Ligand SMILES: Nc1nc2c(ncn2[C@@H]2O[C@H](COP(=O)(O)OP(=O)(O)O)[C@@H](O)[C@H]2O)c(=O)[nH]1
């Protein structure tokens with residue numbers, strides 16, 4: 001299905017290759033809408049949707065979410081972005097996902113991040129995520145401004161916690 005005049009791109013690469021970080025810059029620079037499969041899954045998990053509950057059971061075990069589940073979720077979301085230029089991040093990750101995407105949309109550009117395994121290992125060791133916002137940092141490449149902060153706890157109390165969680 002070709003969407004005339006619209007720009008559709010995919011960014012691919014292994015976990016830790018920098019998809020999220022680079023996507024953030026590309027979408028700002030070229031005014032694209034960013035759709036990240038990981039963010040969408042986390043949003044569903046947070047909202048305790050049916051798909052979120054299924055996805056959580058796989059993610060908690062370090063497995064990929066089944067192709068049919070993630071494909072349905074992403075294609076449904078892309079349907080709401082019919083008139084947008086977009087950058088898809090984290091999907092497709094398997095051949096069946098790539099075939100499903102190819103059948104549904106014409107992709108103009110694919111960015112494949114080719115990063116050496118050792119570099120990925122080093123980056124992931126230094127990767128930190130702010131749990132509240134999902135922002136990704138790197139203690140060497142892109143350090144956060146604040147490492148410890150105070151905030152209101154769930155029970156209304158105030159407690160001090162480390163702002164970032166190592167992934
Ligand atoms: N040194 C360096 N670190 C990077 C670069 N891009 C991303 N990172 C860091 O590498 C880690 C993984 O990046 P992320 O965007 O989460 O990768 P993703 O899993 O592919 O989405 C994070 O800590 C980033 O801050 C880069 O170009 N250079």
Ligand SMILES: Nc1ncnc2c1ncn2[C@@H]1O[C@H](COP(=O)(O)OP(=O)(O)O)[C@@H](O)[C@H]1O
Pocket residue numbers: 014015016037038039041058059062063064065066067070090091092093094097
């Ligand atoms: N296209 C996909 N197919 C299957 N599972 C996915 C897909 N995208 C994301 N997931 C699941 O969500 C998790 C988090 O994804 P993501 O935020 O992209 O992190 P990372 O790229 O660092 O693994 C993955 O480990 C995987 O279990």
